[in-house]
Amino acid sequence: MSTLQVAKAKPDPIFALAARYQADPHPKKTDLGIGAYRSNEGKPWVLPVVHEVEKLMANDPTLTHEYSPLAGNKDFYEAGARLIFGNDIDVKKVGSIQTLSGTGANHMGALLLRHYTPFGKGAKTIWVPTPTWGNHYQIFQTVGFEVKAYPYWDGENKKLDFEGLLDTLKNKTADGDTIVLHACAHNPTGMDPTKEQWEQIAEVFKQKELFAFFDSAYQGFASGDVDRDAWAVRYFVEKGIDLLVCQSFSKNMGLYGERCGALHVLLHDSTPEVAENITSQLAYQTRGEVSTTPAFGSRIAQKILTTPELYKQWDSEIKLMSSRIIEMRKALRGKLEELKTPGTWNHITEQIGMFSFIGLPEASCKRLTDEFHIYLLPNSRISVAGLNTSNVEYVAECIHKVVT
Numbered sequence: 001m002s003t004l005q006v007a008k009a010k011p012d013p014i015f016a017l018a019a020r021y022q023a024d025p026h027p028k029k030t031d032l033g034i035g036a037y038r039s040n041e042g043k044p045w046v047l048p049v050v051h052e053v054e055k056l057m058a059n060d061p062t063l064t065h066e067y068s069p070l071a072g073n074k075d076f077y078e079a080g081a082r083l084i085f086g087n088d089i090d091v092k093k094v095g096s097i098q099t100l101s102g103t104g105a106n107h108m109g110a111l112l113l114r115h116y117t118p119f120g121k122g123a124k125t126i127w128v129p130t131p132t133w134g135n136h137y138q139i140f141q142t143v144g145f146e147v148k149a150y151p152y153w154d155g156e157n158k159k160l161d162f163e164g165l166l167d168t169l170k171n172k173t174a175d176g177d178t179i180v181l182h183a184c185a186h187n188p189t190g191m192d193p194t195k196e197q198w199e200q201i202a203e204v205f206k207q208k209e210l211f212a213f214f215d216s217a218y219q220g221f222a223s224g225d226v227d228r229d230a231w232a233v234r235y236f237v238e239k240g241i242d243l244l245v246c247q248s249f250s251k252n253m254g255l256y257g258e259r260c261g262a263l264h265v266l267l268h269d270s271t272p273e274v275a276e277n278i279t280s281q282l283a284y285q286t287r288g289e290v291s292t293t294p295a296f297g298s299r300i301a302q303k304i305l306t307t308p309e310l311y312k313q314w315d316s317e318i319k320l321m322s323s324r325i326i327e328m329r330k331a332l333r334g335k336l337e338e339l340k341t342p343g344t345w346n347h348i349t350e351q352i353g354m355f356s357f358i359g360l361p362e363a364s365c366k367r368l369t370d371e372f373h374i375y376l377l378p379n380s381r382i383s384v385a386g387l388n389t390s391n392v393e394y395v396a397e398c399i400h401k402v403v404t
C-alpha cells in the first residue's frame with residue numbers, strides 16, 4: 001500500500017454545474033450558475049476600460065515582470081482602500097495587503113483574526129449569514145474557525161429575516177465575536193439590509209464589541225454607484241467599529257481570472273504603526289503561502305482607480321452592467337406575471353446585484369436543469385447576468401412549467 005491514500009474530493013457545486021453546462025450540446029442551454037457578467041449576447045465581457053489599460057501597458061517600456069513586494073502593489077491597495085472607505089480616509093491607518101482576489105482576502109483576514117486578535121486573543125468563532133457564499137465555510141474551517149450561522153433569509157416570506165438576525169447578534173454571540181457581513185449585493189439572496197437596519201446592526205456591534213468582517217465582492221454592482229454600495233462599510237467606520245474588508249475586483253472590473261483583490265483592516269484606534277504591523281504580519285504570512293501576489297490585475301485596477309478619465313469610463317461601464325441586470329430582473333418578473341405563474345415574483349426586482357434567489361424547491365431546480373437545460377444552483381439562486389433578451393422568455397416559460 002502506498003503512503004498516500006487519497007479519496008476523491010466532492011465536486012464544487014458551482015464549478016461542477018459550469019462543466020455540465022459546457023458539455024451540454026442543447027441549443028437552448030442557459031447558464032445561470034456562475035457569478036460572472038455576460039453581455040446581452042451571452043458572452044464574457046472585457047470592460048473596454050480594461051482593454052484600454054492593457055493597450056497602454058503593452059506600450060509602456062518601464063513595465064517589467066519583476067516580483068511585486070511581499071505586501072503587493074502599494075499604489076493599488078491604497079487606491080482600493082480609498083475606493084471602499086472614501087477619499088478622505090487616511091490610508092496610513094489602514095493595514096492593507098494585496099490578495100489573491102476576494103477569496104484570498106477572506107483567507108488572509110480569517111488567518112489574521114485566528115492568530116492575532118484582538119489582537120492577541122485568537123478568535124475561534126466566526127458567524128456567517130444563512131445562506132452565504134458557499135466558499136465561506138471552507139475558507140474559515142480551513143484556518144480552524146468554528147463557523148456558526150445567523151439567520152438572514154426568510155424563505156417563506158422571501159425577505160430578510162431581520163428580527164432573527166438582530167436577535168442572534170444580540171443574544172447568541174459572545175462579546176468580541178467575528179461576524180461576516182456582505183458589504184452589498186448579498187450572495188446568494190440579493191437582499192441587503194436597509195440603511196435603518198444597518199444602523200441597528202451597527203448599534204449591536206458597538207454594544208457587544210463585535211468585529212465586522214465585511215466581504216465586498218460586488219461594489220458598484222448593487223446600485224451602479226460605488227459610493228452608495230460602500231455606505232454600510234463607511235457607516236461602520238464612522239461609528240468606530242473595528243473591521244476588515246475583503247475587496248474583490250473580479251466582478252466590478254471583470255478581472256475574474258487575474259485574481260485581483262485586497263484586504264483592508266481598520267481599527268477604531270488605529271495608528272500608522274498599528275497599520276504597519278498588520279501589513280507586516282500579512283506580508284509575512286503571504287510569503288509563506290504564495291510568496292507574492294500577481295502583478296497584472298493590480299496594475300490594471302491601479303491605473304483605472306488613479307486616472308480620472310479612466311475612472312469615469314469605468315464608472316459608466318459599471319452602470320451599464322448593473323442596469324442591464326436590472327432590466328433582466330424586470331423582464332423575468334414581467335414575463336412570469338404575464339404567464340400568471342403561481343406565486344409572487346416581486347422579490348426578483350426587489351433583490352439587487354448579480355444574483356436572485358427565486359424561491360423554487362430543489363426538485364423544480366433539478367427539473368429546470370435536467371429537462372430544460374437551464375443551469376442554476378439547487379437552492380434556486382440564479383445569476384441574473386446570465387439572462388438576456390434572447391433567453392429570458394424561455395427561462396420564464398420553463399419556470400412556469402415546473403411551477404404549475
Ligand code: PMP
Pocket residue numbers: 035100101102103104133182187215216217248249250256261
Ligand atoms: N465573496 C463573495 C460573497 C463572493 O460572491 C465572491 C465571488 N463569488 C467572492 C467573495 C470572491 O471572489 P473572487 O475570489 O473571485 O474575488
